[in-house]
Amino acid sequence: MKPNFQTASRVREVRYEIRGALARRARELEQQGHDILHLNIGNPGAFGLRTPETMRRAVVRNLKYSEAYGPQTGIFPAREAVAMQFQGRGLTDTRFDQVMIGNGVSELVDLVLRSLLEPGDEVLVPAPDYPLWTAAVVLNGGRAVHYPCRAENAFMPDVSELEKLITAKTRALVVINPNNPTGAVYSEETLRALADLAARHDLILFSDEIYDSICFDEARFIPMAPLASDTLCVSFGGLSKVYRACGWRVGWAVFTGQLERAEDYRLAVEKLAALRLSANVPGQWAVQTALGGYQSIADLVTTGGRLHASRQAVIDAVEASDFLDLVTPMGAMYAFPSIRRDRLPELDDHRFAAELLERKHILVVPGSSFNIEDRHYFRITLLPEAEQLEEAFEAIDELLTEMAESQESTT
Ligand SMILES: Cc1ncc(COP(=O)(O)O)c(C=O)c1O
Incomplete structure (x- = not known):
């Protein structure tokens, strides 16, 4: 076959899973009428945070x-x-x-x-x-x-x-x-x-x-x-x-x-x-x-501000979870929790993210998309309201409980 329509090998090699296959699947689910919570991208405008x-x-x-x-x-x-x-x-x-x-x-x-x-x-x-x-x-x-x-x-x-x-x-x-x-x-x-x-x-x-x-x-x-x-x-x-x-x-x-x-x-x-x-x-x-002038981002990151409250909701949810650990994020607009190895030793971050999307309609990014070998991490953005994140973490815990039960039943 002539190679005319072949993708360059360099481009094939490159990964950008934040907007990759999982995000495409999320779009399909949306077209079928499902509401998807997009926790995959740090896009403030998509969460109602306006430009000053x-x-x-x-x-x-x-x-x-x-x-x-x-x-x-x-x-x-x-x-x-x-x-x-x-x-x-x-x-x-x-x-x-x-x-x-x-x-x-x-x-x-x-x-x-x-x-x-x-x-x-x-x-x-x-x-x-x-x-x-x-x-x-x-x-x-x-x-x-x-x-x-x-x-x-x-x-x-x-x-x-x-x-x-x-x-x-x-x-x-x-x-x-x-x-x-x-x-x-x-x-x-x-x-x-x-x-x-x-x-x-x-x-x-x-x-x-x-x-x-x-x-x-x-x-x-x-x-x-x-x-x-x-x-x-x-x-x-x-x-x-x-x-x-x-x-x-x-x-x-x-x-x-x-x-x-x-x-x-x-x-x-x-x-x-x-x-x-x-x-x-x-x-x-x-x-x-x-x-110049007043930096309104300060209102969002200070104690009680929108981003601070969302971050706190994530910290509290991880604290309450039997499955998750977190190094407290001190800046930017993401959390990078890990799923405890002692609870789910066989976990694969891509499979977890795919199931979370299919079963709970929540889109996260698998940790290995950020060029690490470890398959127990995922990234979410802190941009949604605290209540949305609380609900999302309830759903994540439900899924992890189900995954742990099915793992136990097969071992
Ligand atoms: C660390 C980092 N650098 C650069 C960018 C890209 O920024 P820009 O919107 O200015 O292209 C992002 C976007 O998420 C980012 O997280």
Whole structure:
């Protein structure tokens, strides 16, 4: 057979199960008339969390200036606003030309890796990870080398273990803080150790900080860039999560640290940005408004706020369950519970997620979709109302009870 219609092997190799086969099956069930609770995606707008009104006004007022292609690196007020945020974080010299605006962090991740990787080059990616990072490394000809962030260590990386994975082919180190899927928020000590490691081995640091203002209780977000002046650090942020504007597709990458050495590379990223002409312009007009003034995300994450209450509902449900364990998420908008091995030793996370969908109409993401071997985890988003999550966990416990009973009856 002629290979004309065959999918490229790289694309076949890549997985993105957050929107994969289970999500397709959920759509079929919906078409048959069932209500499905989608706990698979951190999409605030889908759960009634609106983009702040000031941002919506900023876009509407500037629509008439959004009809032409914009500059490939983004419109000036947006870049300047992000630069000023970094000045406020202690990097007082940050200039607008260190900032690139893209169609979400997703696009920028692709551009920075495509500009960097030669075939076989290695990139250190956390496991579990947000699978876009692994996918983008593979699609750009690289090899993702996963460094474990274990539950026993509150999902923090073990930096000395990580160092042993570095080879002559390692080009970059990816850090996701606050973390998706685990909710870990890294301490200054851990971040410093990662920055020092990157500098010692001359690795580019890619710091994905899209959840930067979503921290609970005593957790504090510490930006990587001020700690990483001895290498090139590229920090990522955007409007999707903190500003609840996923659909506008606005993200940014900020280049700091060893800029002179990295000028050729930065220009290469800009060249790829030019090839796609410009990012969506309308949403960029909201960046300045978003980053200035009152940060309404604080109302959602503070004690009693919507996200805090939902997180508490999950913590309480896991506490009450005979089947589940959880490392308390301290940031981002997910929980990553595990199903107790002593209760269900044979459990397979994909089978569990499939049964949960078929029998309880709840869609979660199996833990192994986040590039870990362990088959006892699943990820949910904390975005629904607390009561919805309470009901969901009742259904999860019912299913796990049934699965445990049927396991006992077959052994
Ligand atoms: C860690 C992380 N990085 C990047 C993204 C993508 O963000 P964007 O909407 O800006 O493309 C997500 C989305 O869930 C994420 O969780």
